[in-house]
Amino acid sequence: MDFRLVDLSADEIAAQLAVVEPLTESVRALIDAVIRTEVPDDDLDDARRRIDAVTASLRAAQKPGSYGVPFTRDFTGMPWGNAAVGVRNAIAPPLRVDHHDDGTATARVRLGAAYEGPAGLVHGGISAMLLDQMLGEAASVGNGTPCFTGTLTVKYLRPTPLGDVDLRARTTGSEGRKVFVRAELCDADGPTVTAEGIMVSPRNLPSPDQIAKLRAATAADHDA
Numbered sequence: 001m002d003f004r005l006v007d008l009s010a011d012e013i014a015a016q017l018a019v020v021e022p023l024t025e026s027v028r029a030l031i032d033a034v035i036r037t038e039v040p041d042d043d044l045d046d047a048r049r050r051i052d053a054v055t056a057s058l059r060a061a062q063k064p065g066s067y068g069v070p071f072t073r074d075f076t077g078m079p080w081g082n083a084a085v086g087v088r089n090a091i092a093p094p095l096r097v098d099h100h101d102d103g104t105a106t107a108r109v110r111l112g113a114a115y116e117g118p119a120g121l122v123h124g125g126i127s128a129m130l131l132d133q134m135l136g137e138a139a140s141v142g143n144g145t146p147c148f149t150g151t152l153t154v155k156y157l158r159p160t161p162l163g164d165v166d167l168r169a170r171t172t173g174s175e176g177r178k179v180f181v182r183a184e185l186c187d188a189d190g191p192t193v194t195a196e197g198i199m200v201s202p203r204n205l206p207s208p209d210q211i212a213k214l215r216a217a218t219a220a221d222h223d224a
């Protein structure tokens, strides 16, 4: 896995986010508008030409491959292209995950027309993706090292209406490099989808101790 370090301060990241997040939000609004617009076909054709021109302007300087997950000098991850949480990814709802002292992770997100499966209902793959992210976040933060999904079991209890949903995940135990996690996705009336995951910290990753040492060394270099 690629452990790219970028030498950015918190202020520099905040400055980037101040530009990037509104752009992503505009593209997110564009996706919703394209799904729901009822303007005449000629207007759609005109819109396509204007969107293509914007796309060409962005392609003028383009990163090869995907965004990846660079780490800042204080080892904060920047998963900005991530399909669930990426601040540069208009496909991401985006999920904003809060981590709590009791080890739980929570998020509230609004799922609009872009996340539809059955009419008016959230697509099951979207629910699974969001729950997977929650499981990964709870396991990784609790374990102190990134954990990948080894096994994901999803149970759809009842349909989830599009709109606001709440997510919650908590680890239930660990064994070697495996972390066991449970999560649920709820509408206003309670859980609609639940998930269980066996999250595995891959063998080739630095251990939490090694990461702590790298973090201390990077901080010392920067202070010197």
Ligand SMILES: CCCCCCCCCC(=O)SCCNC(=O)CCNC(=O)[C@H](O)C(C)(C)COP(=O)(O)OP(=O)(O)OC[C@H]1O[C@@H](n2cnc3c(N)ncnc32)[C@H](O)[C@@H]1OP(=O)(O)O
Pocket (backbone or CB within 6 Å): 077, 132, 133, 134, 135, 136, 137, 140, 141, 146, 147, 148, 149, 150, 151, 175, 176, 177, 178, 198, 200, 201, 202, 203, 204
């Ligand atoms: C703040 C950071 C937030 C990060 C959030 C990220 C959220 C996103 C979550 C994802 O979607 S990750 C992407 C989807 N998952 C993958 O692509 C994983 C693909 N599979 C792999 O990379 C490897 O197969 C895996 C890391 C899961 C395991 O490889 P290893 O070579 O490290 O495992 P190894 O074979 O040494 O087994 C270690 C232990 O894990 C167990 N194990 C391995 N694969 C497993 C599996 N698939 N399911 C359950 N358990 C598994 C294995 O039995 C063993 O248990 P024991 O120690 O008890 O013997």
